[in-house]
Amino acid sequence: MYQEFAKVYDKFMELADYDEWHDFVSYVIEGNNPGGKTLLDLGCGTGEVLKRFLEEYECTGVDISEDMLLVTREKLNDLGKDVPLLCQDMKELSLDKKYDIVISLFDTVNHLVSIGDLEKLFERIKIHLNTKGIYIFDVVDRNFMDEMFPDGFFIDQREDMTVIWEHYFEDQLDCIETTFFVEEKEGLYKKYREKHIKKIYTHKEIQEAAEKSGLHVENIYEESSLAGERFFYVIKK
Ligand SMILES: C[S@@+](CC[C@H](N)C(=O)[O-])C[C@H]1O[C@@H](n2cnc3c(N)ncnc32)[C@H](O)[C@@H]1O
Structure with a gap:
């Protein structure tokens, strides 16, 4: 983590x-x-x-x-x-x-x-x-999570970075898998991935x-x- x-x-x-x-x-x-x-x-x-x-x-x-x-x-x-x-x-x-x-x-x-x-x-x-x-x-709280992930996804698109959050439940916990694409050089993006588990x-x-x-x-x-x-x-x- x-x-x-x-x-x-x-x-x-x-x-x-x-x-x-x-x-x-x-x-x-x-x-x-x-x-x-x-x-x-x-x-x-x-x-x-x-x-x-x-x-x-x-x-x-x-x-x-x-x-x-x-x-x-x-x-x-x-x-x-x-x-x-x-x-x-x-x-x-x-x-x-x-x-x-x-x-x-x-x-x-x-x-x-x-x-x-x-x-x-x-x-x-x-x-x-x-x-x-x-x-x-x-x-x-739960409202925050529901508002952030109404369809199980949240996409944050910035000039030099795109972040895709995927949200689902596992054993009644909130799992958030995040994929980052960060621009390293012009037009060249590096991909990072990480999973976080949260309890509300x-x-x-x-x-x-x-x-x-x-x-x-x-x-x-x-x-x-x-x-x-x-x-x-x-x-x-
Ligand atoms: C969302 S970040 C917040 C970082 C910082 N407090 C801030 O305001 O930017 C959560 C931080 O908690 C740390 N963390 C998560 N679980 C932890 C644990 N059980 N013990 C100590 N640190 C933990 C993570 O490594 C991470 O740095």
């Missing part, structure tokens, strides 16, 4: 306004745990959000994909920043530090494919949060998983201007 995709992720995300993501998350932090000093980006990907928090927080990045972390590492080196970046599965997170703020953005949590995995994640979060610490993550959680499932792990949902923000309708959860001990 996120191997081939790592090579084209930033290109694919060029339409995402990460400054706005940073500003929205800052607003959520301000409303729930102002004054925090340490931030962990869980599922940091290519580091676009992480790098925007470096001035304000002492940051750490974690991702399951070494290929995504490689991109982040290069970016942070170019910025002259020395930030701990670790390759770990978030549901087995094990760091020797606790954090004031933990974030998982751009539906990273939808990559966990069972309620058991979600509970494992929350258990790890509980261990890694300071007393007043908060975990902020966004998920997409209900609010009740998230709430119950949090409570089972000794956490609680402090707030839910519904946000539609960043990248379709998303639900941002704030979870606390």
Whole structure:
């Protein structure tokens, strides 16, 4: 997962306004745990959000994909920043530090494919949060998926890249097979393929998983201007 995709992720995300993501998350932090000093980006990907928090927080990045972390590492080196970046599965997170703020953005949590995995994640979060610490993550819901894939396909045609998404169900999970054609030289396209499996959680499932792990949902923000309708959860001990 996120191997081939790592090579084209930033290109694919060029339409995402990460400054706005940073500003929205800052607003959520301000409303729930102002004054925090340490931030962990869980599922940091290519580091676009992480790098925007470096001035304000002492940051750490974690991702399951070494290929995504490689991109982040290069970016942070170019910025002259020395930030701990670790390759770990978030549901087995094990760091020797606790954090004031933990974030998982751009539906990273939808990559966990069972309620058991979600509970494992929350258990790890509980261990890694300071007393007043908060975990902020966004998920997409069934409406989002239905609107994105009304006929099982979504085609994103750009000047120098075409992305074809094929959506189907497997064991009640959402499977998304993505094919990228990226222009390397004029008229010459390279093909990349990757499959992602996502689970769409209900609010009740998230709430119950949090409570089972000794956490609680402090707030839910519904946000539609960043990248379709998303639900941002704030979870606390
Ligand atoms: C949609 S990307 C989001 C990346 C980044 N947060 C952003 O906003 O651009 C999801 C990221 O979560 C990572 N990921 C998926 N499952 C994970 C897991 N179990 N543990 C840690 N990272 C995971 C992927 O490797 C990928 O980098």
